[in-house]
Amino acid sequence: MVKYLIITYYIEVKLLDLSILLMSIGIFLIIISFFFKNSSKKIEQDVEELSISIFQETNNLKRRLKIVEEELLLEPEFQVKSKSSIPPKGQDPKVHQVMQAVQQAAQSSKVGQTTAPAKPIHQIIISQVLELNKQGLSVADISIRSNLTEEQVRQVIANGGR
Template identity: 50%
Template sequence: MELSIILMIVGIFFIILSLFLRDSHKKVEKEVEDLSLTIFQETNQLKRRLKIVEEELMLEPNFQVAKKKPLPAQPRASQPVNGILVSQVLELNKQGLAIEEISRLSTLSEEQVRQILTTGGAV
């Protein structure tokens, strides 16, 4: 009799323990689901922001600036001009801004702005 009572008590203990373990698994599943949803939403938000920035800069995904050899009479620039700055200079010129204004807004020298405008962006 004593052995059967001990086995019944152990069985009841494990049943009660299994009820608590199921709840912890559900809690972990819920946390993982919430985390994956949050990551998915943040990824989509970043994609939307990137698309907006690309549209503002009017760049295509495979945008490349054609490279041209520097003219021998002109001193060579210390660093090549970034393609984004080139497109910005061209767009500001289309809007009718003066070279001095474009230079101030794009952080390029006036000579660099003139060079971009004369070459049409092929720097």
């Protein structure tokens, strides 16, 4: 019986030591966890910034696409020709093709406008010219993008769209 009590006491002491050891390790780990930064907040912030930038880029592309669509609707003889040159680095070939076609249409419309009588300028084109002017584009660039002569662009800017 004494042997049994000694063995039981020895087991209880070892279990007590083991529980104290486990508890001290747990407390130590809790204290260490306070010193580590929470990386999930940084990841959440990065994802939020990324989603905002994607949203802004999407809106910017939609706005540009709307301008191109308006130009296409105003030019009924508009035809996209095959690629005549390689697009610049970083630019989508389709975008390059559309830009070339718009520039060709602008040049052809300028040739036609020199002999044709002056037509009233559509309000969409006027607002586009004013917006491009606000963005700091030159009169020549605005003329190409809006299919107007440089003189017409100057008149629209001078009149403020009236």
